[in-house]
Amino acid sequence: MNIGDVATRAGLPAKTIRYYEDIGLIRPLRDQNGYRAFREADVHKLVFLGRARALGFSIDECRALLALWEDRDRASADVRRIATDHLAQIEAKIADLQDMRDTLGTLVRKCAGDDRPDCPILKSLAAPDQ
Amino acid sequence: MNIGDVATRAGLPAKTIRYYEDIGLIRPLRDQNGYRAFREADVHKLVFLGRARALGFSIDECRALLALWEDRDRASADVRRIATDHLAQIEAKIADLQDMRDTLGTLVRKCAGDDRPDCPILKSLAAPDQ
DNA sequence: GATAAGGGTTCCAGTCACTGGAAGGTCAAG
DNA sequence: CTTGACCTTCCAGTGACTGGAACCCTTATC
CATH class of the missing domain: 1.10.1660.10 (Multidrug-efflux Transporter Regulator; Chain: A; Domain 2)
Structure with missing residues (x-):
């Protein structure tokens, strides 16, 4: 083929x-x-x-998974460990993104979005704590 | 400095x-x-x-935001648009990751994770629909 | 005066997982 | 015989840094 x-x-x-x-x-x-x-x-x-x-x-994880897939004597624990580690990374990434979404969402709701210059988004970027 | x-x-x-x-x-x-x-x-x-x-x-978005920040005649609508677009991307990314998490989470829970070769994770990767 | 530590400088290469494009070889149809 | 759709290799670029080499500047210490 x-x-x-x-x-x-x-x-x-x-x-x-x-x-x-x-x-x-x-x-x-x-x-x-x-x-x-x-x-x-x-x-x-x-x-x-x-x-x-x-x-x-990742490609390296794929390589490992492929090797396990082809290994008749594999332990499913090895597969599970790779998957669990990756799952933890996904969850961390989701948490990061949710933080961004929450912060950004709040700012967007506060912004008038009109033709005037006053903007809470820029204010927050310049001085996050106030 | x-x-x-x-x-x-x-x-x-x-x-x-x-x-x-x-x-x-x-x-x-x-x-x-x-x-x-x-x-x-x-x-x-x-x-x-x-x-x-x-x-x-992104760096390009940062460049645009920085330019707006320095522009006294900006319209907050321009800032808001950049932020809203970015927010949509974040939400899409979160949705993608949540799908991955759900699929992977289900598979991990099904996997015995012992020393035997039988593994639902590998099975699913090989033939997702069954 | 020599030297060492701890700044600073430039420039080049590598990361990750592709993606685009150039330049050219192969094959089947008309 | 040509056209077009395939296929090949190789090189460069993506984003946003990061690591490292080789070298300069400043200050303190011996």
Whole structure:
């Protein structure tokens, strides 16, 4: 299978698939003409990667998850640890963003948003504590 | 004032302050010896920038906010628009992360996390719909 | 006067995960 | 034979820094 078909099937840009080969996540074969020749297993890996990336796992975490996926003797505890760590990061990020949203939301509600210069948003940025 | 003192007062790394000069956000003077010479106005700008960055505004948004801050004839509507747009992005990001958290949280709760290979997390990554 | 510590300076490279684009090879259809 | 859609590699750019090398300036101490 050529890269275009794989891209469609895996829902990833061809560029991204080439990049994943570059960094050693996949190892497609090559046809005589130099084209990448993907097997079903490669497509499955790419779907896996796309899904893991969509859940926000870093490339390194994806690499680890892929290795575990291919390891019949894995302990699910190892997978769970990666997922739990990542979940904690997501939750921290959500908390950060919620703080931003709350602060910014309050400021936006206080701002008249008219043609006058007076602006609580700028005031707060200049002197957050007052 | 030298960069070290400014860094302390503004709560930004000296490297970041140099970078902000590089990209034209600030224009400190120079001493005879080549050292940057910061005025109070520079420090205020840097505090402003640090605060705006902490609220997640991009550098370009910071640049626009800074320009509005310095413009006595600004309309608060312009500030409000930037903030509202950014708020929408934050909310979208929060929604994305919450989806990730929900999906991942469910999977983590289903995973035994023991020394056996069976793992709902990997299963879901391989075939999300089943 | 030499030296060391603790500032400061510039410039280059690396981060992360792609993405865009140039320049060129391959293949099937008309 | 040409057109167009594929494919290839390689290089550069993204955002917002961050690390490090190599070097200069100032002050204090021996």
